[in-house]
Amino acid sequence: MRQISYREALHEVLDYELQINPDVFLLGEDIGPLGGAFGVTTGLWQKYGNERVRNTPLSEIAIVGAATGAASVGMRPVAEIMFCDFLFVAGDQLINQTAKMRYMFGDQCQLPLVIRTVIGAGQSAAAQHSQSLEGLLAHIPGFKSVIPSTPYDAKGLLKTAIEDNNPVLFYEHKSLYNMKGEVPEEMYSIPFGVADVKRKGKDVTVIATAEMVHKSLRVADRLQKEGIDVEIIDPRTLVPLDMDTIINSVKKTHKAVVVHEAHLSYGPGAEIVARLADEAFDYLDAPLKRVGAKDVPIPMAPHLESFVIPQEEDIYKAIKSVVD
């Protein structure tokens, strides 16, 4: 099968949807002639014009608000927020408007909108351009949250996101944009709430998201040589969360480690281990472990940044601690 990048996979879906669905339009900062800060919309402005690929002022409140308003009258906007660090400039729109309108108005509207945004460190972009904030809005009822780790998943999940009639938050990891992988030419959808087993194993379950999936896969290869067989599960969507796949794995391995780039405290891992403690306690033979970013802002200096962000060594140690 052909290989394309995570960026190209996302681009293909946006291009396809703009082509087939007149209700779809894009809006965001620098998504026009420039093609977005990370190049995902390259060429789309030239192809579809100003109205359907709308370069906006630096106005996150109005970007999210306008996407919400347009969705409420039947459009299917796909907004881009350049870095997830900027999402909370539009905090009120997200938390008090987008997430609540359908419920608060008693099912009078549907809001089919997608907010694509960028997470992740690794580029010395420092405290305000490096965060992984996917856990924050997962706390607010009213959104679906998607976090793809491969080009194949990125394509199928973005397709589903645009087809969904609810507000969807779509987190793209900046270190993955250039990653290549097998992606079919044709369009396909990956349902939300279905985790993917990225590696089969029998000794320990690792639940990982975004770039941490790939770090965990490399650690698993290393541990294989030591005779430890690691199963790696990527939930792919945090909301809805596929606990069945995770619990079925734990029934087999009796051990679990959650790995994410979000901060450790109150991160998505806390939710997953809490649910495991609640729903799979009887199957567990070891303490549940979490690996996440240290609880400090992301520093710029490369050696400090890599110290804060989970590295393969951190994942290795966490797995060893539950296996030994």
Place this chain on the structure above:
Amino acid sequence: MTGKDEDNQLFLEAYRKMVKIRIFETRVLYLFLQNLIRGPVHLYIGEEAVAVGVCSALRKDDYITSTHRGHGHCIAKGGDVRRMMAELLGKKTGYCKGKGGSMHITDLSIGILGANGIVGAGTPIAVGAGYALKLKKSDQIVTCFFGDAAANQGSVHEAMNMAAIWDLPVLFVCENNLYGISTGLREVTRVTDLAKRAEGYGFPGITVDGNNFFEVYETTREMVERVRSGRGPVLLEAKTYRHEGHDIGDPCVYRTKEEVEEWKRKDPIPRMEKELQYRKVLNQSEISMIRTQIEQEVDEAVEFAFASPEPAKDEVLSDLLMREG
């Protein structure tokens, strides 16, 4: 009918709506003080000419966004007082099935894209709806109500700028009632004629007497024509006053009795009655008849609301996300 008859018909309908808002809100106040309505309630009493003057110049299929002081907008746009009252009482038959209450009473089916508990937050939503209408090449427009206090929110700035640069069909209506809760407008902004801000965004802004139905209506009509023709947004500032406090229970320590009395002398409803009588559209006995009819309609709304079932507890989990799709 001649053009003049049509106008008179519209004025009569507008008058009925203003009276309906006044009587509805007065009843809400009564029920609240009897502890039958819960939660914060912001009454529209005194500002009726703004919502009705503006909405009378709109088409049925035009959209509006409303505010925390939204009952007047809902009635002016054609909302059903039975479902409004049921919502205020938290009933299953309410507009939001009891999940929204006073600050979120809304009827999407008549083009109200939400009433909002967050000051200023409706403005970017109105802009998005306006953008959708532009993409659809529709000649509908969006009217965005907000207050003087909202004018200092960043959301309003972003929304106005965005509407301007894309020539969106949005009519911004600033209901300037001089106070944000307890804080006077002079304390929070240098330029108290808020219509002047429009110039900074590059579209027209006009200030009207918000207690004069005819002035609000005529000006809105001209503005709507401009907005509908694709020439971009407009800001209408309507100077008005709320007779009651910010919400029910507000001690109003921040304003004088004299000030309130002065504004009550400018009450939009008697002013409209006087004008309609002068134009021979309405006489005193018709005024009494209209009031009686509307009192009855509000009585029925209250009866409907009380007779309606409570929402079932298991409904609390529904309406969040669409299951399909």
